[in-house]
Amino acid sequence: MLVSPYAFLAQLLQFLVALAAAPLLTGWINQWRAWLQNKTAPSLLQPYYVLHKLFQKEAVAAESASMLFRATPYIVFGCMASACGIVPALSTDLPLAPVADAIALVGLFALARVFISLAAMDVGTAFGTLGARREMLIGFLAEPALLMALFSASLITNSTSLTAIVNKMAHSQFQLYPSMAFAGVAFTIVSLAENARVPVDNPATHLELTMVHEALILEYSARHLALLEWASSLKLFAYSCIGLALFFPYGVAQADAPQAMLISLPALLLKLAVGGFALALIETVSAKLRIFRVPEFLAVAFVLAVIGLLVHGLLGA
Amino acid sequence: MIALLTQAINLFAAMLLILAFAMITQRRILNLVHLFTAQGLTLVAATLDVGYLTAQHQMYLSAAAAFALKVVVLPFLLHRLTDRLQVRFDVEPLWNTPVTMLVGILLVVFAFNLASPIAALSASIARATLGIALASVLLSFMMMITRAKAVPQVIGFLSMENSLFFAATAATNGMPMLVELGIALDALMAFLIGGVFMFQIREQFDSLDIRHLERLREE
Numbered sequence: 038m039l040v041s042p043y044a045f046l047a048q049l050l051q052f053l054v055a056l057a058a059a060p061l062l063t064g065w066i067n068q069w070r071a072w073l074q075n076k077t078a079p080s081l082l083q084p085y086y087v088l089h090k091l092f093q094k095e096a097v098a099a100e101s102a103s104m105l106f107r108a109t110p111y112i113v114f115g116c117m118a119s120a121c122g123i124v125p126a127l128s129t130d131l132p133l134a135p136v137a138d139a140i141a142l143v144g145l146f147a148l149a150r151v152f153i154s155l156a157a158m159d160v161g162t163a164f165g166t167l168g169a170r171r172e173m174l175i176g177f178l179a180e181p182a183l184l185m186a187l188f189s190a191s192l193i194t195n196s197t198s199l200t201a202i203v204n205k206m207a208h209s210q211f212q213l214y215p216s217m218a219f220a221g222v223a224f225t226i227v228s229l230a231e232n233a234r235v236p237v238d239n240p241a242t243h244l245e246l247t248m249v250h251e252a253l254i255l256e257y258s259a260r261h262l263a264l265l266e267w268a269s270s271l272k273l274f275a276y277s278c279i280g281l282a283l284f285f286p287y288g289v290a291q292a293d294a295p296q297a298m299l300i301s302l303p304a305l306l307l308k309l310a311v312g313g314f315a316l317a318l319i320e321t322v323s324a325k326l327r328i329f330r331v332p333e334f335l336a337v338a339f340v341l342a343v344i345g346l347l348v349h350g351l352l353g354a
Numbered sequence: 355m356i357a358l359l360t361q362a363i364n365l366f367a368a369m370l371l372i373l374a375f376a377m378i379t380q381r382r383i384l385n386l387v388h389l390f391t392a393q394g395l396t397l398v399a400a401t402l403d404v405g406y407l408t409a410q411h412q413m414y415l416s417a418a419a420a421f422a423l424k425v426v427v428l429p430f431l432l433h434r435l436t437d438r439l440q441v442r443f444d445v446e447p448l449w450n451t452p453v454t455m456l457v458g459i460l461l462v463v464f465a466f467n468l469a470s471p472i473a474a475l476s477a478s479i480a481r482a483t484l485g486i487a488l489a490s491v492l493l494s495f496m497m498m499i500t501r502a503k504a505v506p507q508v509i510g511f512l513s514m515e516n517s518l519f520f521a522a523t524a525a526t527n528g529m530p531m532l533v534e535l536g537i538a539l540d541a542l543m544a545f546l547i548g549g550v551f552m553f554q555i556r557e558q559f560d561s562l563d564i565r566h567l568e569r570l571r572e573e
Contacts, residue, residue, distance in 0.1 A: 213361035215368035222372060336452040337379055343459055344371065351466050352364050352482050 047128035055121035059270035060084035069317035091263035099160045109156035110264040116149035117271035126278040128290040129200040138197040139187040157253040168252025178335035183227045185342030189220035207286035219345030226338035228276045235320040366400035367483035374493040387432045394424030465489035487521035508548045515541040
């Protein structure tokens with residue numbers, strides 16, 4: 038299959054935008070979080086300063102660390118970067134998109150999760166093991182709920198490919214889908230859990246008893262840590278883009294209209310800005326859950342996603 | 355526009371079901387009252403929508419009555435009741451939420467299957483949502499069964515009445531006004547009696563836990 042230059046350009050642009058804008062999204066959310074909590078906000082560019090500082094430093098690893106420990110940051114970063122390349126955020130005409138549908142995308146996130154958990158256990162410290170166990174607990178509950186939420190969209194469009202979903206949703210006549218209301222609530226809960234956000238985990242603390250994501254990366258330093266931080270920004274970016282693709286797919290360029298990419302980039306940034314503000318708002322108004330309440334929280338997501346599928350069956354829409 | 359409003363009925367129905375599930379998992383009494391108010395508002399919106407689409411003007415009246423009773427009066431009374439019982443910020447321990455939720459899915463499947471042949475006989479524009487309305491009724495019923503405290507039980511009862519109201523709208527484009535008013539007043543009376551009852555329970559047992567009523571005492 039011959040790839041058109043526009044498609045190639047769209048793919049390249051999407052990678053670059055994801056890599057460049059992901060820390061910006063994190064900075065934007067942190068800024069709003071601080072403002073909403075009456076704190077002085079860090080600079081919007083703070084994540085870039087942190088990355089710059091970490092890349093300058095000398096990497097140190099524990100003596101007992103194996104190859105797995107050293108390789109994990111690159112694997113995780115690779116997974117998240119390719120996830121960002123697959124989700125149609127700017128254009129649906131992506132040469133890489135046919136490589137992975139929604140199910141493979143969930144698998145990609147799972148691969149990163151397995152590696153980061155193994156690496157956290159690799160050194161043998163107590164916190165790493167604790168974080169890895171909690172991460173797997175959250176992951177195994179969040180994954181089916183995420184799949185069910187994606188399947189709600191798949192049932193409507195008869196395809197598990199994200200580009201096909203966006204094409205169908207954005208460019209056919211506007212219709213209200215009740216099943217997507219269920220999928221939307223479920224997806225929001227899952228994204229909060231998967232991205233270590235407040236009801237499930239607090240990204241801003243290193244409190245031993247509650248941390249999950251921070252416990253996993255506790256042993257990392259310098260460029261390894263920088264890559265992992267960047268990867269978690271990319272993960273948030275990818276999840277935001279999946280959410281936008283499923284629920285607000287308007288403004289994404291199509292294969293036959295490459296000039297629409299001029300609109301789709303500002304549209305994407307605007308949607309992400311609004312989404313980031315909403316995330317900061319959710320994080321501000323909700324209290325962190327006990328870790329043993331998290332299965333309950335995720336069960337709600339799973340049940341809602343399943344009901345979404347059932348409602349689709351009942352109403353045929 | 356008409357097509358969009360027709361789809362909006364399904365959306366309102368879906369919102370009612372989401373709210374029913376939210377009520378099952380909600381521990382805080384204050385939040386339960388808020389959810390109940392939201393349920394009432396959704397119901398009013400759905401009734402207005404059906405009334406507009408079928409050009410039945412008595413539906414506007416019934417929506418207005420529902421608004422007055424279910425969005426203004428009952429939440430106000432509930433707020434006052436929780437204030438006076440001093441259970442406003444109470445947190446109720448729930449029995450195994452994931453299992454309750456899974457039973458909820460079974461109820462939804464059951465209701466959907468039960469409603470589909472009935473809906474096929476109906477000529478109403480909202481007939482597809484009959485299954486959702488039935489599922490909400492069953493879920494509210496389950497909430498009444500699983501809760502131990504008196505106030506959540508009363509809220510469960512009122513939310514069941516809301517779902518019944520929606521079921522009537524979905525199946526027949528609204529009940530006759532007289533029946534509707536009768537049911538609404540019944541619900542109000544049940545609520546008032548329930549309120550008196552709650553004060554009695556608390557005076558007897560120093561708690562609103564109705565499990566105290568299950569024990570027999572020899573005196």
